[in-house]
Structure formats: structure tokens, C-alpha cells
Amino acid sequence: MKSGNRYSDTKLALLLMMPAASLVIGLYFLPTLITFLMSFQKRDIGENLFEVIMNIPNSNLDNYIRSFRDPDWIASFNQTLLLILIVTGLGIIISLGIAILLSQEFKGRGLIRALILIPWAVPPIVNGTTWTLIYHPQVGTLNALLNQIGIIDRYIIWFIDPLLAIFAAGLAITWRFIPFMTLFILAGLQTVQKELYESAMVDGANFFRRFVHITFPAIRPVLLTVIFMQIIWTTKVFDEIWALIKGGAAGTTVMNLWIYRQAFEFLRYGYGSALAYLLALFTSVIVVAYYYLVSKKSER
Amino acid sequence: MKSPQFKDKDTASIDKRKLSRRTALSTSAKVAIGAVVAIGAGVGGYFAGLQAAPKEVVRTVTVPGATVTQPGVTSTVTVERAIERTVTAPEKRPKEVRVAVFSHYEDVPRKVMAPYFEPRFGVPVIFETVVAAESRDKYIAAHRAGTSPYDSLELWATTVQEMAHRGWLVDLTDWVDRMFGKDRGAIAEVWEAATYKGRIYAVPDKIGCPILQWNKELLKEAGLDPERPYEWWRVKNSINEFVEYAKATTYEKGGVQYWGYVDQWGYEVVVQYSIFVQMFGGKLMDTTKNQPWGEPAMNQTPAVEALQWMVDLLHKHKCIDPASLTYNWVFDFLPGYLQGNVAMVITWPFVTHVSENPEQSKIVGKTGFAPNFAKETSASVDGTEFFGVSKFAPNGVEAGLMWLEHVTSFDMQRRQGLHGVWAPIYKSLLTDPEITKTMYEAPVIRTSYEYPHSNFWTPDWERWTDILRKEIHAALRLEKSPQQAMDDAAKRIKEERETYTE
Numbered sequence: 001m002k003s004g005n006r007y008s009d010t011k012l013a014l015l016l017m018m019p020a021a022s023l024v025i026g027l028y029f030l031p032t033l034i035t036f037l038m039s040f041q042k043r044d045i046g047e048n049l050f051e052v053i054m055n056i057p058n059s060n061l062d063n064y065i066r067s068f069r070d071p072d073w074i075a076s077f078n079q080t081l082l083l084i085l086i087v088t089g090l091g092i093i094i095s096l097g098i099a100i101l102l103s104q105e106f107k108g109r110g111l112i113r114a115l116i117l118i119p120w121a122v123p124p125i126v127n128g129t130t131w132t133l134i135y136h137p138q139v140g141t142l143n144a145l146l147n148q149i150g151i152i153d154r155y156i157i158w159f160i161d162p163l164l165a166i167f168a169a170g171l172a173i174t175w176r177f178i179p180f181m182t183l184f185i186l187a188g189l190q191t192v193q194k195e196l197y198e199s200a201m202v203d204g205a206n207f208f209r210r211f212v213h214i215t216f217p218a219i220r221p222v223l224l225t226v227i228f229m230q231i232i233w234t235t236k237v238f239d240e241i242w243a244l245i246k247g248g249a250a251g252t253t254v255m256n257l258w259i260y261r262q263a264f265e266f267l268r269y270g271y272g273s274a275l276a277y278l279l280a281l282f283t284s285v286i287v288v289a290y291y292y293l294v295s296k297k298s299e300r
Numbered sequence: 301m302k303s304p305q306f307k308d309k310d311t312a313s314i315d316k317r318k319l320s321r322r323t324a325l326s327t328s329a330k331v332a333i334g335a336v337v338a339i340g341a342g343v344g345g346y347f348a349g350l351q352a353a354p355k356e357v358v359r360t361v362t363v364p365g366a367t368v369t370q371p372g373v374t375s376t377v378t379v380e381r382a383i384e385r386t387v388t389a390p391e392k393r394p395k396e397v398r399v400a401v402f403s404h405y406e407d408v409p410r411k412v413m414a415p416y417f418e419p420r421f422g423v424p425v426i427f428e429t430v431v432a433a434e435s436r437d438k439y440i441a442a443h444r445a446g447t448s449p450y451d452s453l454e455l456w457a458t459t460v461q462e463m464a465h466r467g468w469l470v471d472l473t474d475w476v477d478r479m480f481g482k483d484r485g486a487i488a489e490v491w492e493a494a495t496y497k498g499r500i501y502a503v504p505d506k507i508g509c510p511i512l513q514w515n516k517e518l519l520k521e522a523g524l525d526p527e528r529p530y531e532w533w534r535v536k537n538s539i540n541e542f543v544e545y546a547k548a549t550t551y552e553k554g555g556v557q558y559w560g561y562v563d564q565w566g567y568e569v570v571v572q573y574s575i576f577v578q579m580f581g582g583k584l585m586d587t588t589k590n591q592p593w594g595e596p597a598m599n600q601t602p603a604v605e606a607l608q609w610m611v612d613l614l615h616k617h618k619c620i621d622p623a624s625l626t627y628n629w630v631f632d633f634l635p636g637y638l639q640g641n642v643a644m645v646i647t648w649p650f651v652t653h654v655s656e657n658p659e660q661s662k663i664v665g666k667t668g669f670a671p672n673f674a675k676e677t678s679a680s681v682d683g684t685e686f687f688g689v690s691k692f693a694p695n696g697v698e699a700g701l702m703w704l705e706h707v708t709s710f711d712m713q714r715r716q717g718l719h720g721v722w723a724p725i726y727k728s729l730l731t732d733p734e735i736t737k738t739m740y741e742a743p744v745i746r747t748s749y750e751y752p753h754s755n756f757w758t759p760d761w762e763r764w765t766d767i768l769r770k771e772i773h774a775a776l777r778l779e780k781s782p783q784q785a786m787d788d789a790a791k792r793i794k795e796e797r798e799t800y801t802e
Contacts (some may be wrong), residue, residue, distance in 0.1 A: 137623035138639075157626055158626075160626055261766070265763075266760075268800060
């Protein structure tokens with residue numbers, strides 16, 4: 001009798017899980033499976049599951065091999081690495097500075113902490129479009145500002161040079177990420193005991209020494225998490241790059257953009273899928289590295 | 301054995317039944333005869349009805365007529381022929397017509413053309429607005445799944461080629477022959493983009509091509525004749541005069557940089573490059589060979605010379621705003637032109653209206669426009685938009701054709717000219733005084749189409765233009781010589797096609 005009840009409980013549980021499970025399977029696992037199978041097939045356009053399965057005997061590694069000879073893919077990989085470096089580097093420096101400022105006691109701190117969240121609430125495509133206007137070579141506000149404060153005497157064409165263009169795009173992306181990073185670091189800073197600073201000050205430690213010997217070691221785990229999240233997010237960035245550059249003159253096509261163009265503009269779903277899996281592999285390596293570092297740290 | 305009374309009763313009953321059967325048989329026979337007569341009358345009435353159905357003259361077309369032979373001369377006479385359409389009986393009409401239209405702000409199909417559709421066809425038309433730049437992805441995703449939410453689709457030329465290649469558009473050749481006549485020159489020469497392997501898969505609904513537009517005041521201030529650009533299109537090698545004008549109007553004054561020329565050489569550089577290549581007498585793709593793909597021709601002398609000319613404009617003459625390399629579409633460079641800081645642009649005809657709108661422009665009353673200047677000849681590219689009929693039209697092909705017939709009808713095209721910023725498709729309307737009163741650029745568009753204006757459409761246009769774009773930019777950034785860049789482009793396009801062409 002007891003086991004019969006358990007059996008019917010299991011059935012009920014399965015029944016209740018079915019709607020959610022079928023959604024997850026239908027909208028997540030199935031497309032993942034189809035894309036995975038398609039990545040081994042040379043087809044110009046997406047297939048339905050049946051056609052993809054029927055085509056399995058024709059599967060091979062051509063798409064993956066081809067990616068290593070694709071100059072645009074290699075260029076987009078390099079551009080992505082550069083973008084990661086810029087966004088993460090700039091992001092950490094700026095966010096750390098803001099977080100330290102916001103950790104101080106001052107009037108209106110709560111309001112500023114709330115206001116700083118605004119960029120995080122802006123949708124990426126809106127952020128990209130806004131920065132397009134900021135960077136406009138003729139009527140852009142950034143050029144006007146730099147000109148008025150005397151830093152430049154001629155307007156800068158921000159997207160004409162590949163390096164400058166990726167830096168400008170990186171700045172626009174960083175602006176959106178700063179609130180998240182700042183709040184994370186700020187949370188880390190709150191955990192540092194004030195007594196440590198007071199003791200250090202009694203011992204004559206200046207701000208820099210206090211930061212190096214107290215703040216930094218205390219927030220290192222948080223920084224590590226923020227850095228890795230930043231790397232993963234930047235790897236997947238699309239909207240800002242699309243709005244700002246769209247693969248224009250500067251050749252700043254990042255990996256995600258190139259995958260989109262292969263799959264949805266050139267209708268090469270097979271090759272696009274293979275590139276998407278390579279991007280996923282790249283991200284996985286970053287995740288594994290993160291877990292390795294974190295677990296090593298906790299072992300210590 | 302049954303009793304007599306029973307026998308009598310049974311017999312009476314049987315007799316009664318016999319009588320009923322007879323009646324039934326007789327009634328059946330009458331019904332059968334009636335049915336035959338009714339069917340006969342119905343069929344007769346149907347054919348009689350068909351013969352009597354009202355006909356509507358849709359348009360008049362010019363078609364080749366009789367061949368006339370005179371001493372030493374054989375010619376085909378063109379004749380005017382009225383195209384008639386039988387008004388479809390209500391019960392045979394589709395219940396609605398679903399149309400996807402681009403989101404142009406003037407929205408002529410919905411606001412101007414739609415009110416005349418239902419009274420004419422007796423069927424309501426339902427629109428869905430599609431962002432032009434996203435239309436291709438939307439259509440392709442739906443058709444790949446073997447469905448279409450629309451009977452008729454508004455299409456960019458590149459999408460026509462791709463969808464026709466995949467068999468998703470209805471072959472309209474016979475319909476077009478009937479509706480427009482064999483002599484399709486009766487409307488503007490925009491059929492190239494709609495033609496795939498010699499068959500037509502879409503009809504143009506509005507046309508336009510980039511034209512030269514200039515700020516007369518800046519030319520005058522530089523001591524140049526502001527009326528001279530009106531003549532350039534008919535003067536061979538006037539491209540050199542254009543360069544001189546651009547150089548003379550490039551200077552810095554009062555801390556403001558003035559540019560002789562600005563263009564969109566970013567994402568759309570291939571379109572603009574096509575203009576110059578054709579001016580130099582060249583082609584980007586030889587579409588007469590290896591149809592429907594064509595053979596890369598961008599590494600031949602005229603195309604390389606055209607690229608060299610662009611490089612010189614940027615680095616030798618320094619008379620084009622270098623930011624042009626970052627401008628992806630017309631609205632990126634327009635602020636400078638409308639501010640009065642740019643002397644000349646080559647762009648879409650609607651800008652002639654924007655530059656004369658005091659709310660948007662500081663150069664009102666100072667502008668001129670004409671067909672583009674010439675090297676061998678003047679040239680432009682075709683920006684026509686089309687309507688096609690989906691193979692999966694939910695209300696049937698007939699529904700899609702109804703919209704095509706409506707949108708290309710002469711009266712609707714007249715309304716396109718009167719209310720739109722893109723030009724109507726009929727040549728005669730482009731010089732119609734009533735239309736040119738508001739669409740004053742229409743005659744210039746007509747003249748521009750008399751010169752080369754191909755975009756070298758192929759089903760893989762998106763892919764090969766991406767390769768070409770990168771190589772053009774490499775040349776413009778002086779990373780490669782124009783010849784090297786175009787050789788590399790041609791080589792990469794061939795390799796890509798060997799790998800991927802289905």
C-alpha cells in the first residue's frame with residue numbers, strides 16, 4: 001500500500017513537471033541538439049530535426065576545420081580577446097574606484113548608490129545607439145566636449161582605426177557593466193573590518209598601502225568572480241557592436257557578430273552552428289579556469 | 301396458416317406498400333429529372349454567368365504588334381492594348397489579402413492605396429509592417445518552415461534573388477507579360493533585380509537611385525559655378541571637374557571644417573562603389589556568365605581604376621571627409637550636409653526634400669540635384685523595392701496577385717508619386733506635371749535610370765559583398781593596393797562559392 005502511494009506520488013510529480021520539462025526540452029535542449037548535429041553538416045540553411053537526423057551519415061568535421069582557415073573568424077577571435085581586455089581592464093579600474101568612493105560615509109550616498117544602477121537598466125541596443133550619437137564624428141557630444149575643454153582641436157573619427165574603434169566600443173560596453181561590477185565590489189568592501197584600517201592608520205600606513213595590504217586581499221575573491229563574469233559577458237557581447245560598428249570600415253567584428261552573420265545573413269547554419277559551439281567551448285574554458293582558481297583558493 | 305381476415309389485412313397492407321413504392325419511384329424519377337435539369341441549368345448559368353461577368357480595364361500596355369515589311373525595312377509595330385480583368389465572383393474571392401509592407405514613414409500602401417483596394421476587389425487587405433532591414437530574416441525563417449503569414453511580401457532586390465533561388469516565390473513571368481506587356485520598357489528599367497534565371501519573381505512598386513546633390517552656396521563661396529553640376533551627367537570625364545570642385549570646397553574656416561564631398565563608405569561601401577565602377581565602364585560581377593551566380597569582375601581594369609579613384613579622393617586629393625568610412629547609411633552623414641558644412645553628396649533622392657525642409661535643414665533654397673557626374677558615362681545603382689507572392693500564400697496565389705495588380709495599377713502609382721517620397725514605376729508618371737510639382741526630383745530619377753544602374757544582384761549577394769567590403773576597406777586604409785585588394789576579393793569569392801554554393 002505504501003509503495004503504491006509512492007508510485008502514484010512519482011506519477012503525479014512527473015505529471016506536474018511535464019509542462020515545464022517539455023518547455024525546457026522543446027525550447028532549449030532540442031535546439032541545442034539540432035545545432036550540435038548541424039554543426040557537423042554542410043548545409044546552407046537550417047533544417048528541421050528530421051532532416052538533420054536523416055543527414056547524420058553525411059556528417060564530418062569540415063566546418064570545424066574550416067574555422068581555423070577562416071580569416072574573418074580568426075580576426076573576430078582576436079578582436080574579442082582585445083575587447084575582453086579593454087572591457088575587463090577598464091571596468092575593474094573604474095568600478096573599483098567608484099566602489100571605494102561609495103564605501104565612504106557621505107551625505108546622499110544612498111541616492112548615488114541607487115543612481116549608479118541606471119546604466120545597468122539600459123538595454124544593450126539602446127546603449128549602443130546612444131553611444132553612436134556620442135561618437136558621431138560631426139555632431140557627437142564626446143568630440144564637442146573634448147574640443148571645448150581643449151583636449152582636441154580636431155574632431156576624432158572614433159571608428160576609422162580598428163584599434164581606436166574597438167577601444168571606443170569597449171568603453172561603451174564598459175559603461176553598461178560598471179554598475180554591476182561596482183555593486184559587487186562594494187559588497188566585498190563592506191565585509192572588510194574597519195578596525196583593520198584604523199590599526200593600519202595608527203601604524204602610519206597611507207591610502208595606497210592600506211589598499212594593497214588590507215583592501216585588495218579582502219576583496220580578491222570578489223574581484224576574481226567579477227573578472228570572470230565580465231570575461232564571459234564580453235565574449236557574448238553583440239548589441240553594442242552591432243549598433244556602433246555593424247562590421248563597418250574598422251573591421252571590428254567580434255565572434256558573436258560573425259556567428260550571427262554566418263547563420264542569419266549568409267544562411268550557413270551548419271558553419272554558424274560550428275562557430276557557436278567553438279565560442280561555447282571558449283567560454284567553457286574560462287569557466288573551468290574560474291572554478292579551478294576558486295577551488296584552489298578554498299583548498300588553501 | 302393465416303386466418304382470412306389476416307390475409308385480407310396483409311393483402312391490403314401489401315397493396316398499400318406497392319402503391320407507395322410506385323409513388324416513390326415516380327417521385328424519384330421526377331427528382332432525378334429535376335436534378336439533371338437543375339445541374340444543366342446551373343452549369344449553363346455558370347458559363348452564361350462567366351460570359352456575362354463584368355470586366356474591368358486594369359491598364360493599357362504597349363505590346364509588340366504586327367511585323368511590317370517595307371522595302372529594305374522590317375520593323376515591329378508597337379500597339380496599345382487594354383488589359384482587362386474579369387471581376388471575380390464574390391464566392392470565389394479569397395476572404396482577405398495579407399500583405400507585408402516596409403515601415404516607410406509615409407506609408408503609402410496602408411494610408412493611400414489600401415482604401416481603394418476593398419471597393420475594387422471586394423476583399424479586405426490586412427497589413428503587417430516589417431522593418432525593411434529585418435524583412436529578409438523574417439521571410440526566410442517563415443518560408444524555411446514551409447509557411448508564410450503573408451500572401452504578398454514587400455522585398456528588397458537581394459531578397460528576391462535569394463527567395464527565388466530557394467523556390468519560395470511564385471513565378472510571375474506570365475502574369476507580368478500579361479499585365480505589363482512584353483515590352484517591359486514601358487515602365488522603368490528595374491526588372492533586373494526581379495529576374496532570376498530569366499524568370500520574373502517580383503514586381504517593382506517604387507523606384508529610386510542615388511543622385512548628385514550639392515550646396516550651391518558653398519560652391520559660389522569657393523568661386524565655382526553653382527549651376528555647372530547640372531551639366532556633368534552628360535559630359536564625359538566630368539568626374540575630373542567634380543574632383544576639382546570637391547578640392548576647392550574643402551577647407552577650414554573659423555574653426556569649422558568644410559568638406560567638398562561626403563559619402564557612406566562604411567557598411568554600404570559596395571553600393572556606392574558600384575556607382576563608380578559603372579561610371580568607369582566596369583562591372584563588379586559578370587552576371588551574364590555562370591548564372592545565377594555570375595563571375596567576379598571587380599579585379600578588371602575599370603573596377604580597379606574606380607577603386608584607385610576613391611583611394612585618391614581620400615588620400616591624394618583629401619577632399620572627402622575621412623569619416624565617410626564610418627558612415628553606414630544616409631542618416632549618418634546627413635547632419636553635416638544639412639548644417640551647410642558639406643558641398644556635395646551622392647545619395648537617395650528623398651534627401652532633396654529633407655534639405656529643403658526648414659525644420660531639418662540650414663541649406664533651404666541653396667541646393668541643387670542632378671544625375672551623377674560621368675567618367676565614361678553617368679551611373680547609379682537601383683534602389684527599387686518590390687512585391688512578390690509567396691509560394692505559401694495563406695489565402696492563395698490569387699490573393700497575392702490581387703495586391704500586385706492594385707499596387708502597380710496606374711492610378712495607385714499616380715498616388716505613389718503624389719504622396720510618397722519614392723518614385724512611381726511608370727516612366728510617364730516621372731514627368732507628369734502634377735507629380736513633378738511635389739516630387740520635383742522625379743525627372744532626374746528617370747534620366748538616371750537611362751545610365752548603368754546595376755547592383756549585380758545574385759542569390760549570394762550578402763556574402764560576396766561582405767568579402768568585397770573588407771577588401772575595399774583594406775585598399776582605402778592603404779593596407780593593399782586597389783589591384784591587390786580586388787584580386788584578393790575575386791579569389792576569396794570564388795573559393796567561398798566552391799565551398800558553399802548549393
